[in-house]
Amino acid sequence: MQYISTRDKRKEFSAAEAIIQGLAPDGGLLTPAYLPRLPGHALEELASMSYQQRAVYVMNLFLEEYSVKELTGYAVKAYGPDKFDTDQVVPVRKVDGNTYALELWHGPTCAFKDLALQMLPHLLSGALEKTGAEKDACILVATSGDTGKGALEGFRDVPRTRILVFYPKDGVAAMQELQMRTQEGENVGVCAVAGNFDDAQTGVKRLFSDPELRAELDRRGYFFSSANSINWGRVLPQIVYYISAYCDLLRTEEIAAGDPLNVCVPTGNFGNILAAYYAKKMGVPIAKLICASNSNNVLTDFLTTGVYDRNRPFHTTISPSMDILISSNLERMLYALTKGEDAEVTGYMEQLSRTGRYEVSDTIKGRIRSLFAAGWCGEEETVDTIGRIYREKDYLLDPHTAVAFRVLEKYREETGDETKTLVASTASPFKFCDSVLTALGVADQAAGVEIMEQLSQVTGRPVPGPLAALKGKPIRFSGWTEKEQMAQRVLEMLG
Numbered sequence: 001m002q003y004i005s006t007r008d009k010r011k012e013f014s015a016a017e018a019i020i021q022g023l024a025p026d027g028g029l030l031t032p033a034y035l036p037r038l039p040g041h042a043l044e045e046l047a048s049m050s051y052q053q054r055a056v057y058v059m060n061l062f063l064e065e066y067s068v069k070e071l072t073g074y075a076v077k078a079y080g081p082d083k084f085d086t087d088q089v090v091p092v093r094k095v096d097g098n099t100y101a102l103e104l105w106h107g108p109t110c111a112f113k114d115l116a117l118q119m120l121p122h123l124l125s126g127a128l129e130k131t132g133a134e135k136d137a138c139i140l141v142a143t144s145g146d147t148g149k150g151a152l153e154g155f156r157d158v159p160r161t162r163i164l165v166f167y168p169k170d171g172v173a174a175m176q177e178l179q180m181r182t183q184e185g186e187n188v189g190v191c192a193v194a195g196n197f198d199d200a201q202t203g204v205k206r207l208f209s210d211p212e213l214r215a216e217l218d219r220r221g222y223f224f225s226s227a228n229s230i231n232w233g234r235v236l237p238q239i240v241y242y243i244s245a246y247c248d249l250l251r252t253e254e255i256a257a258g259d260p261l262n263v264c265v266p267t268g269n270f271g272n273i274l275a276a277y278y279a280k281k282m283g284v285p286i287a288k289l290i291c292a293s294n295s296n297n298v299l300t301d302f303l304t305t306g307v308y309d310r311n312r313p314f315h316t317t318i319s320p321s322m323d324i325l326i327s328s329n330l331e332r333m334l335y336a337l338t339k340g341e342d343a344e345v346t347g348y349m350e351q352l353s354r355t356g357r358y359e360v361s362d363t364i365k366g367r368i369r370s371l372f373a374a375g376w377c378g379e380e381e382t383v384d385t386i387g388r389i390y391r392e393k394d395y396l397l398d399p400h401t402a403v404a405f406r407v408l409e410k411y412r413e414e415t416g417d418e419t420k421t422l423v424a425s426t427a428s429p430f431k432f433c434d435s436v437l438t439a440l441g442v443a444d445q446a447a448g449v450e451i452m453e454q455l456s457q458v459t460g461r462p463v464p465g466p467l468a469a470l471k472g473k474p475i476r477f478s479g480w481t482e483k484e485q486m487a488q489r490v491l492e493m494l495g
Contacts, residue, residue, distance in 0.1 A: 001064055003030045003232060006335040007346045015063045016127035019120075019233040020137070022226030023208055028345070029331050030232050036061040038243075038283040044257055047247040051089035052079050054247065055119070055240045062236055063123075065130055074122035078237075083108055083118055085465065090115065090241045092248045093425075095395050098418055099408070100254070101425040102245045105398075109179060110428035110464050111321075112272065113150030116229075116237040120151075121158045123233045124225065128160055138222040138494065139163040142204040144197040144268060145172045145321040146427060148190070149179040151227040156185035162222065164189040164493050166200045169480050172320050175431045175467065178449070182473040189493035192480035196314050198326050203483045204228070213487045220494060229271030230328050238275035239282070245422055246284050255420060260287035262421040264411075266404040267291045267299055268322035270329035272424060277333065277371065287419055292407035293376040294319045299327055303374035306365035308348075309357040317379060318435040319399040321427070326352075334360070337367050373415070375407040382406065386429075386439035396459055398429040398436065430455060430467050 003018035005011060007028030013021070018030040046054050052075040059071055079089045084106045093101045107114025124137060139161055141151045148165040155163040165180060169192035172180075180190045193200045207213055208224050217223060229235060242263065249255045263286050265273040273291055280286035293300045295315040302308040310325040317323055331349060337360075338344045344361075351358035360368075377385070385402040389395050397405060404423050412418060429436045433451040437458065446454040449471045452463045481489045 001036075001062055002033045004033050005029070005342070006031055006331050007342050007349065009033075009340055009342045014131075015065050015232075016130040019123050019127045019231065020131060020133065020225055022224075022228075022231040023205075027209070027349075028342075029230055029329070029335075031332050031335060032062060032232075035278060035281045043243070043247055043250060043284070046243065047251040049247075050087075051244055052076055054244045055079065055237065058240045058243055059236055066123075066126060070126060074119060074126075078118035078122060083114075088248070090244060092245050092252075092422070093395070094254070095389075095393050095423075098420045100245075100249065100420070100422050101395065101401070102241065102422050103425045104241065105425065105428040108153050108466050109146065109149040110431055110466055111146035111150060112424065112426040113146045114153075115241055116234045117147070117150035117154035117227060119237040120227060120231065120233045121154045121161070125158060125160065133223075135218070135221050135223045136160040136162065137225045138217055138490075139225050139227045140204050140207060140490070141165045141227045142197065142201040143167045143172070143180075144323055145176040147228060149176065149183070152180060152183045152185065152188050152190070155187070155227065156183070157187060162187045162189070162494060163227065164191070164490055166191055166193050166204060166486060168192070168197045168200050169194050171196050171316060171323065173432055175433065175470075176320070178470055181475050181477045182470060183476060190477035191489050191493070193486065194480060194482050196316070197324055198310075198314070199483050201228075201324075201326060201328070203486045207487055207490060210487060213490065216491065217494075222494065228328070229269055235271055235275055235278070235329070235332075238272060239278050242276045242279035242286070242422075243282070243284055249420075249422075258285055260285050260419055262286070262288045262290060262417070262419045263424070264290035264292055264404045264408045264421055265424040266319070266322055266400040266426055267293060268296075268324040268327065270299065270327040270333065272426070274329045274333055276424075277336070281336075288417065289372050290404075290408060290411055290421070291372055291374040292404040293374070294322045294382070294403050295376065295378050296323050296325055297376035298325050299330070300374040300376045302330075303368055303372045306368065307357070307359045308352065310352070311356045317399075318382060318432065319403055321400055322403065334364075337364050373411050375410050377403055377406040377410070383435065383439045386436055387441065390440060390459075396429045396436070396461060397425070398427040398432050400427055401425040428464050428467070429461075430464055
């Protein structure tokens with residue numbers, strides 16, 4: 001299968017080239033030339049397989065250069081018991097009669113990014129071999145919280161890679177920051193950026209297109225690549241878990257083959273819900289895609305009006321991984337909705353860059369309405385939802401998943417749609433102990449990492465092993481930079 005840019009479909013790239021480059025040379029996002037369809041009874045057949053086997057089956061449809069043997073080796077390493085604390089890898093928990101939580105946080109950093117970022121390093125290492133690349137990869141990452149730690153852990157000490165992570169100073173949760181600042185590995189670097197996530201993300205994109213910086217890296221024997229969700233190697237493993245979830249519901253007879261399933265996803269950069277859309281287009285009977293936002297509700301507005309406008313106040317919330325006003329992966333969705341009209345996509349992106357705003361055509365608005373529902377909730381609603389779901393259903397939510405649960409409730413109230421719904425549960429509640437304890441009515445909270453044990457005592461849930469291991473770990477990275485100095489930080493971290 002070949003990969004093309006969302007801004008120029010005439011240029012084709014192999015899967016290995018797409019994974020190495022991350023971003024297309026023209027600034028577009030690399031996307032498959034077509035989406036393969038699952039064969040007629042594939043979901044029933046996959047239902048009896050392990051998660052690792054399902055991953056190999058799905059990825060093999062997109063990665064023709066990689067052998068099944070190679071992909072099997074990658075899946076065993078990425079999703080084995082030394083990485084994930086459950087054999088199911090991504091268990092589906094029934095919360096009530098028609099609501100299920102897809103728990104995506106049982107990996108080494110306790111967040112959904114692990115499902116992609118434990119696989120991506122293997123795909124990239126394989127790609128370097130397949131393309132005969134002489135230089136090593138310098139992985140640049142901008143993170144709003146979870147991607148940074150997931151990427152650092154995934155690429156830790158991976159041969160022929162260096163990984164540098166930028167995150168917004170004072171813009172991530174305390175536990176997320178501690179995870180990054182204590183990261184082990186000889187090939188890793190971490191630096192805070194003055195500003196918000198969009199400043200960090202825009203800064204990283206600027207580094208990719210800086211000819212002088214790229215020339216200097218070339219001289220030092222490196223080339224830039226990305227572990228953000230702009231890289232196709234990040235999106236592909238996410239498709240797997242939506243297909244897998246449907247298979248698990250089939251296996252447990254919660255649904256029958258062909259039954260519709262809604263999917264509700266807490267959304268920031270649009271990559272997670274985009275993967276659900278791709279699963280739908282491949283043949284999974286997903287009915288409505290419900291996009292849930294926090295107070296930074298630029299996506300809610302876009303999906304309901306067709307107008308994308310990032311010219312609005314930025315809110316720092318208790319669901320920081322969703323504190324985003326520039327949702328990069330939406331460009332892939334636009335390419336799909338325009339049915340491959342790259343010139344139209346380029347026009348929208350140019351308007352966004354120039355004015356911070358664009359409005360899609362009436363045709364595209366109609367296609368959006370047929371696929372998506374969208375909603376948002378504020379801080380008080382998020383806190384209330386955590387407490388209420390715990391009291392009423394004995395299920396503990398992190399603030400991001402709580403946003404999705406509340407938006408789903410609103411959607412059902414407004415539409416009367418009681419279709420069984422899968423909610424993407426994107427992070428362990430123990431990554432956000434202060435917010436969760438507040439929601440449970442605990443005002444007197446322990447300091448530092450001791451707060452995790454406090455939440456465990458209050459709820460009877462065990463502290464996840466990777467988070468418990470943070471206690472006593474030394475801080476390795478404490479620096480920060482102005483966004484204008486990010487290039488200098490890259491060169492300093494490379495040494």
